[in-house]
Amino acid sequence: MKLIKREWNNSFHTIVQHKKSCFLFCVYMTHKHTGLSSLRVLHLHRCTSLATLSSLPTTLESLSLEMNWRLEDASLPNLRDLTITRCPKLKRLALHALPKVDLWGSNSVGPQSLYIL
Numbered sequence: 001m002k003l004i005k006r007e008w009n010n011s012f013h014t015i016v017q018h019k020k021s022c023f024l025f026c027v028y029m030t031h032k033h034t035g036l037s038s039l040r041v042l043h044l045h046r047c048t049s050l051a052t053l054s055s056l057p058t059t060l061e062s063l064s065l066e067m068n069w070r071l072e073d074a075s076l077p078n079l080r081d082l083t084i085t086r087c088p089k090l091k092r093l094a095l096h097a098l099p100k101v102d103l104w105g106s107n108s109v110g111p112q113s114l115y116i117l
Helices: 021-030
Strands: 002-008 011-018 041-045 062-066 073-076 081-085 092-095 100-104 113-116
Touching: none
Parallel strands: 011 041, 041 062, 062 081, 073 092, 081 100, 092 113
Antiparallel strands: 002 011
């Protein structure tokens, strides 16, 4: 398993997930651990068991999703940069004033609805 993290003010600043290590992060997220309160950048790649991003802290500013097959919804109020690649089940994404959105992938139909408030 591979987990790469960068420390910033005694909290996580960037977490990069690849393959099986995402399972550990998903479990960690469900406990809403306070160590993620300063998370700003997150890259999720091949997190096949991840279905929602509801436990992410509101401090998240940049998110990259690639090949997350079960992910269905997300609400990220402070996100400024978003990249989505091959997330076919993503149906709903609620954002607030997002200046940059990239949607890529031949197998990526979703999101079916994108809300920018």
